[in-house]
Amino acid sequence: MLTITDLNYSIDGQPLFEGASARIPAGHKVGLVGRNGSGKTTLFRLIRGELVAEGGAISLPSRARIGGVAQEAPSSSATLLETVLAADAERAALMAEAETAQDPARIAEVQARLADIDAWSAEGRASAILKGLGFTGDEMHQPCSAFSGGWRMRVALAGVLFAQPDLLLLDEPTNYLDLEGALWLESYLARYPHTVLVISHDRGLLNRAVGAILHLEDRKLTLYQGGYDTFARTRAEQRAVQAAEARKQEARRAHLQSFVDRFRAKATKARQAQSRVKMLEKMQPITAPAEAARHVFTFPKPEELSPPIVAIEGGAVGYGGPPVLRRLNLRIDQDDRIALLGRNGEGKSTLSKLLAGKLRLSAGQITTAAKLRVGYFAQHQVDELHLDETPIQHVQRLRPAEGQAKLRARLAGFGLMADQAETVVGRLSGGQKARLSLLLATIDAPHLLILDEPTNHLDIESREALVEALTAYDGAVVLVSHDMHLLGLVADRLWLVSNGTVVPYDEDLEAYRRFLLAPDAPAREDKPRPARRRVTRDELSALRAEVKKCEQRIEKLEEMRDRLARKLADPDIYDDSRKGDLAVWNKKYAEVMDGLDRAESLWMKAAQTLEKSEGEMADN
Numbered sequence: 150m151l152t153i154t155d156l157n158y159s160i161d162g163q164p165l166f167e168g169a170s171a172r173i174p175a176g177h178k179v180g181l182v183g184r185n186g187s188g189k190t191t192l193f194r195l196i197r198g199e200l201v202a203e204g205g206a207i208s209l210p211s212r213a214r215i216g217g218v219a220q221e222a223p224s225s226s227a228t229l230l231e232t233v234l235a236a237d238a239e240r241a242a243l244m245a246e247a248e249t250a251q252d253p254a255r256i257a258e259v260q261a262r263l264a265d266i267d268a269w270s271a272e273g274r275a276s277a278i279l280k281g282l283g284f285t286g287d288e289m290h291q292p293c294s295a296f297s298g299g300w301r302m303r304v305a306l307a308g309v310l311f312a313q314p315d316l317l318l319l320d321e322p323t324n325y326l327d328l329e330g331a332l333w334l335e336s337y338l339a340r341y342p343h344t345v346l347v348i349s350h351d352r353g354l355l356n357r358a359v360g361a362i363l364h365l366e367d368r369k370l371t372l373y374q375g376g377y378d379t380f381a382r383t384r385a386e387q388r389a390v391q392a393a394e395a396r397k398q399e400a401r402r403a404h405l406q407s408f409v410d411r412f413r414a415k416a417t418k419a420r421q422a423q424s425r426v427k428m429l430e431k432m433q434p435i436t437a438p439a440e441a442a443r444h445v446f447t448f449p450k451p452e453e454l455s456p457p458i459v460a461i462e463g464g465a466v467g468y469g470g471p472p473v474l475r476r477l478n479l480r481i482d483q484d485d486r487i488a489l490l491g492r493n494g495e496g497k498s499t500l501s502k503l504l505a506g507k508l509r510l511s512a513g514q515i516t517t518a519a520k521l522r523v524g525y526f527a528q529h530q531v532d533e534l535h536l537d538e539t540p541i542q543h544v545q546r547l548r549p550a551e552g553q554a555k556l557r558a559r560l561a562g563f564g565l566m567a568d569q570a571e572t573v574v575g576r577l578s579g580g581q582k583a584r585l586s587l588l589l590a591t592i593d594a595p596h597l598l599i600l601d602e603p604t605n606h607l608d609i610e611s612r613e614a615l616v617e618a619l620t621a622y623d624g625a626v627v628l629v630s631h632d633m634h635l636l637g638l639v640a641d642r643l644w645l646v647s648n649g650t651v652v653p654y655d656e657d658l659e660a661y662r663r664f665l666l667a668p669d670a671p672a673r674e675d676k677p678r679p680a681r682r683r684v685t686r687d688e689l690s691a692l693r694a695e696v697k698k699c700e701q702r703i704e705k706l707e708e709m710r711d712r713l714a715r716k717l718a719d720p721d722i723y724d725d726s727r728k729g730d731l732a733v734w735n736k737k738y739a740e741v742m743d744g745l746d747r748a749e750s751l752w753m754k755a756a757q758t759l760e761k762s763e764g765e766m767a768d769n
Contacts, residue, residue, distance in 0.1 A: 150175050150210070151196070151316060151344060153370060157204035158188075158195060164368055165191055168205070171363055171370040175210075175315075178338060178345040180355040180377065183365030185578060185608050189348045192365070193217065193318050196346075209316060216314030218305045218322065223293045229304050230289045233275040236308030240271060247702070253709065253740040260702070260744045264751060271311075273691040278307045281333035282326065283493040299325045310337065319347040323354060323631055324605045327493050331631035332665050334358075350609045352377050352634040377609075446587065446618035447562030449594035454518040456482040458596055458625060459504065464513035466503045472511055473499045476650045483596055485625045488636045490654055490661055491646030497629050500646060501525070501599050504627060524595030524624075528602045531586045536575035540565050540585050543574070547592055563588040564611070579606030598622065601629045633658055692759040699752035706745040713738045 151173040156166045165188035173179055181189050194200045196207055197215055209215070223232050235241050243259050250256045279289050282303045293301055302325045309317065319338075323331040331351065338345055338358040346363070349355055355362065355377035362373045362380040373380040409426055457480045464477030473496045481487065481504075489497045502508045503515075505525035535543065544556050560570045563584045574582060583606045591598060598619075604612050616638045619626055630636055636658060643654040643661070654661065716722065717738060722731050 151346070152208045153205070154208070155205035156195070156202055156207065156370075158191065158200070158202050160191070166202075166205075166370075167368040169365075169368060169370040170205075171372050173344060173346065173361075173363070173372070175344055176342070177361060178341065178359040179347070179361045179363050179372070180359040181346055181348045181363045181365065182350075182355070182377070182380070182609070184610075185580060187365045188368075189365055190320055193320060193346075193348070196316070196318065213316060214312075214314040215316045215318065216309045216312055217318040217320070218302070218309055223301055223304055223308070226292045226294055228290050228292055229279055229284060229296075229307075230272065230275055232293055232304055233279060233307045233311050234271055236312045237271070238312070253713075253737040253744070256706070256709075257740045257744040257747075260747050264747055270695065272694060275307070275311050276691055278310050278337075279304075281330070281337065282307055283330045285494075303330070306334075310341075313341075313343060315343045317341065317343060317345045317347075319345070319349075321348055321350070321606075323349065323351050326631055327497075327602075327629075328490070328631040328633065328636075329492050329665050332633075332662055336666055350604075350607065350612060351632060352609065352612075353632065445562065445564050446584075446614050448591050448598075448618050448622050448624075451483075451522065451594040451596045451624045452520075453623070454483055454521065454596055456518075457516075458483050458518040458521055460516045461510070462514050462516075464503075464510045464515060466499060466508055466510055468499075468508075472649070474503075474646070474649055474651060475512070477513060479644075479651060481597065481625050481627070483623070483625050485642060486619070486628075486640050487626065487642045487644055488628045488630070488640035488658075489644050489646055489651075492665075495646045496649070496651075497646045498527075498601060500651060501527070501601050501627065501629060504597065505599050518596070521597065522593050522595045524590040524593065524598045526587055526590040526598075526600045526603055528605050530590070531579070531582045531606070534574045534582060534585065537573055539571050539573055540577075540588075541570045543585060543589060544592070547589065559588060559592070560585075564614075580608055580611055583607055584611070595624055597625045597627070599627045602631065603628075604630060604632045604635055633662065692755065692762055696752065696755045696759050699748060699755050702748045703745065703752055706741060706748055709741050710738070710745060713741060 151171075153169060153171045156169040157164070158166045181192070183189050191200065195202055197217065225232070227235070240263070243263050247256070247259050247263065250259060276286070276289060280286075284303070288296075293304055296304070306319075306322055306325075322334060326334060331354065335354050335358040338347070338354075345359070347354070347359065357376070359376060361375065362377060364371045364373060364380065364384070373383055375383075405428055459479070459481040461477045461479045464479075465472040465475040466477070467473045489500060491497050499508065503510070505523050507525070540560055541553075541556050544559055545551070548556065548559075557567065557570055560566075565581060565584055565588070569577060569581055574585065577585070583603070587603065603615065607615065612632065612635060616635060619639045626639065628636060628640060640658075643656075643658070644651050645654040713734065716734055722734065
């Protein structure tokens with residue numbers, strides 16, 4: 150159990166926690182929510198012991214392991230699979246010791262512990278996690294240094310999931326994932342065997358992967374049972390009751406004060422007036438809940454164009470080699486809201502770049518409306534902002550003739566008020582940077598707006614504001630996002646990018662979610678359907694490697710058994726003067742035989758699993 154008792158902590162004299170308390174039972178999955186800057190990440194650092202509380206206490210069971218994703222992404226020459234396996238420090242140490250240990254008793258202990266932690270299936274488990282996060286079998290054997298920062302963060306996430314700490318702390322884990330990876334993570338966290346505390350603004354994850362919400366507000370912690378939607382309803386009801394109570398008290402206070410003001414000077418009413426003064430003094434004030442800050446996005450309105458605004462016939466597109474996408478026959482009208490679905494690497498970003506004019510067709514024809522303007526937002530553009538410039542300087546570069554008042558009004562339309570307008574970008578939050586990038590992408594009132602993961606770093610209130618803005622927008626929208634809540638509220642058409650082409654997806658998002666979570670569901674050109682579980686080549690390779698390692702351990706133990714048997718066959722050891730030595734050698738022999746029994750049992754289990762899997766592969 151994680152217990153937080155009367156926690157107090159301040160930063161630069163500004164209190165973040167004042168008497169905050171909460172109890173999270175072992176094995177529970179909890180989402181930590183609160184406004185940006187309220188102290189969620191600071192709470193994680195306090196739990197990990199990186200910061201020292203000014204008062205109160207945070208307690209966990211003794212020897213409980215705490216794990217989270219390191220801020221520094223792995224970038225060594227080790228392969229992805231090796232990096233993930235190394236994240237389980239106990240297993241890595243035991244595996245190394247198993248190769249060098251000579252003492253029979255210690256060998257038996259190591260083998261027993263390896264069996265307890267299911268060490269022999271580790272490669273299969275690590276491969277499954279990496280696959281769930283979007284890596285192919287070939288990529289798992291490439292060095293971490295060959296991947297970009299975002300992909301290396303996925304490796305870091307895979308490592309901590311593989312290590313399975315007793316308390317798993319995750320801070321916005323879906324920020325570097327696509328829709329497929331985010332849905333896989335939801336499913337994985339729901340089955341995670343230990344306690345999870347996750348900071349997230351993804352309503353899908355907070356509804357499906359956790360069973361409680363820990364709310365940080367007004368420097369206090371409150372635990373609500375149920376997912377985010379249940380929490381939101383409960384919180385709204387509480388706020389309504391609190392507001393009503395505040396109004397009733399204010400009316401009561403006004404009535405008492407009116408009596409005091411009227412009759413205090415009259416001798417006949419003086420005692421009654423004084424009594425009401427005391428009632429006013431004793432009245433505990435009920436404060437109406439502060440309204441949540443209003444988050445806005447104000448997209449400029451484009452003029453209407455004749456349909457279609459984009460049409461592609463027999464199109465093919467790539468990067469100079471074989472086409473990534475082909476047989477493209479697509480049409481976009483100005484009132485379309487289209488979500489692009491498809492597994493990682495199938496070509497969603499390629500299609501986005503084609504529609505944005507950043508790639509040209511290698512075959513076929515594309516027709517666009519005259520005067521078509523396209524706005525394009527991709528997450529990497531947030532990282533390309535000028536960190537030493539202010540938001541107002543960014544906008545001024547695009548609108549040099551506009552006055553300061555107009556420029557500030559544009560920024561305010563995206564929730565960047567006076568303080569943020571004059572703050573250099575390097576000091577803005579991730580959400581504020583995303584807002585600025587969205588403003589720059591839409592400043593020309595585009596007829597077609599292409600958004601590739603627009604919600605990263607946006608809090609829940611900002612995501613709701615984005616939904617409202619996109620719903621009211623007069624241009625076409627093409628969305629790539631891991632936020633199913635956003636897709637479900639905005640998109641009215643679904644395109645599946647799969648098998649090198651793009652086709653309409655006629656089912657709904659929930660059907661697509663079920664398809665993605667079906668084990669090893671194949672990508673198909675027609676609408677996906679859950680498939681029977683099939684053994685992959687990666688899993689088969691991992692099983693063969695496991696069997697080979699088991700055989701090597703048996704060989705090593707048999708060599709030790711034979712050496713001890715020769716020692717015990719020596720007649721001299723049975724001399725009465727050496728009875729002590731005989732007992733020692735007999736004990737070592739028994740320990741080696743015990744270790745050999747365990748190793749053979751593990752080998753038998755692995756060999757049977759491999760035989761069954763090879764049979765299934767042959768049937769397929």
